Amino acid sequence: MNVLLLSQFFSTTRGGGEYVFSIIAKKLAEDNKVFVITNKIEGENYIKHKNIQVIFVPPVLQYRGGLPPGFSDNIRYTINAVRQGLKTIKNEKIDIIHSNNFAPALAGSILSSLTSKPHITTVHDIFSLCGKNYWKQWGKQSDISRLNVLVAPLFEKLSIKLRYSCIHTVSEATRDDLIKFGAKKPIHVIHNAVDMTPQNNIPPNPFQFVYIGRLVFYKNLEVVIKAIDIIKNTEPKIKLTIIGSGPHKQTLQKMVQDLKLEKNIQFKGYVDADEKIKTLSESNALVFPSLCEGFGLVILESFDQSRPVLVSDLRPMSDIVSHKQNGLVIDPHDENLWAEHMLHLSKNPSESSEMGRSGNHVLQTKYSQDTLYKKIMEMYQTVVKTRD
Structure with missing residues (x-):
């Protein structure tokens, strides 16, 4: 299977959702070809694997302590990801599009509409359900733009109304939030996994x-x-x-x-x-x-x-x-x-x-990577068969 992944951040070290997407890419690459359209992050190291092609589109971003990209950066990623995605889908015979949150979800939805390829979007959390004052408190933090506070909740609502075959989420709690938030398409709960590392025999x-x-x-x-x-x-x-x-x-x-x-x-x-x-x-x-x-x-x-x-x-x-x-x-x-x-x-x-x-x-x-991979592939195969 040829898989197109869309994610603004594609990090092996920073960010929970971004890190999990890199794990998904590595596991998929064991038996499939993976193409990733992402923004280049200053100072980030990227996966090198014969079955993973990382394609950078503008703009180049800085990692700002977990802050999301700015509004203009999101728009630029969406436009450039759609342009590049159309070429990649045609040239590489992509079978499925899988996006990771917000701007990539919008790009994936547009690509799915233009090419009729199935699209899955990953939703990690619904911040609008984290208390009625969530966005007000978010805006009080340093370096948070007023535009971000206004646009983010609107885009969160928009993201579940985009074109996709199903939603992938990482916990039963987020699945329940998605249902409360009005999601209508099938929701697949697939728990996260991490890279296993040698135990340090350091007395705590x-x-x-x-x-x-x-x-x-x-x-x-x-x-x-x-x-x-x-x-x-x-x-x-x-x-x-x-x-x-x-x-x-x-x-x-x-x-x-x-x-x-x-x-x-x-x-x-x-x-x-x-x-x-x-x-x-x-x-x-x-x-x-x-x-x-x-x-x-x-x-x-x-x-x-x-x-x-x-x-x-x-x-x-x-x-x-x-x-x-x-x-x-x-x-x-x-x-x-x-x-x-x-x-x-x-x-x-x-x-x-x-x-x-x-x-x-x-x-x-x-929470093993093998379990993650098995369930991701089952989700992909179900979506592809349904479209066929």
Whole structure:
């Protein structure tokens, strides 16, 4: 099968949805030919594989801490992806188009209309259902344009009304949100997977916890910072390492300074894959207090290193993490409860180790790349047969 993937970001290191699309491409390339139309990202390394052809179209983008491309960048990608896509579909005899969110979904819809090729779009999350004030809070962050705040919710509504044969989503929670949001076409839930990496045999520091991800308001890191402030009074060795960046970083840094937690909380910014794995291995557990997610890919990355995860008691995180089995599921607004659980794990590291091993087992049995590939191919074959 010849597959055309459309994604503005096509990263092996940054962004959950973009990273998963690169995994899908690599698995597809084992038995199929894959063509990817994407924007070139400054400083990014791209997959090199005999069955993957990465085609760059303007504009060249900078990775801005997880911020989406600007409105004009989206329009330029859509126009250029359609132009290039028409050539690729004709010359490479493409069987199916698979797009990843927003502008690529629009490009895929146009290409499907012009060529009658089946189109699948991937939807990771529906931010408009993350609370009535979501977009207002999003706009309060630094470097967020007013136009982005106005256009993004409209495009989110438009994206599920485009031309596609079915929707691929990554969790049952997002499937339910799509139905609430008015999606009419079939929805295929195919869970994410990650690259398996060798285990680092580094003894974890029982007093160190780690957060990995974008620094945006809905990641809710304030609750963990407040928990650290509580814990330090009885356990001054408590540490939190924050990996990632984003428009909410300055707000979080000011909070840390105001609470005089500079010795307890470290902002590392973006790090390479090796450093990320090393930091995970050195930590007692991953903290992930997010209020809104499509999946939460970093949970699987933590399981990969046999580290448990402390998550918000919200779906889909609470669907992936089983309380006291492979992590802890905690009220996202109760810093006292977060402090209690983190302090307990720091004093009982054997419990963390046991839950981490359980998480690794869950990763290997439920979220493997082979399972991802099998279900993706089943979805493709179903769509192609239906069109035939």
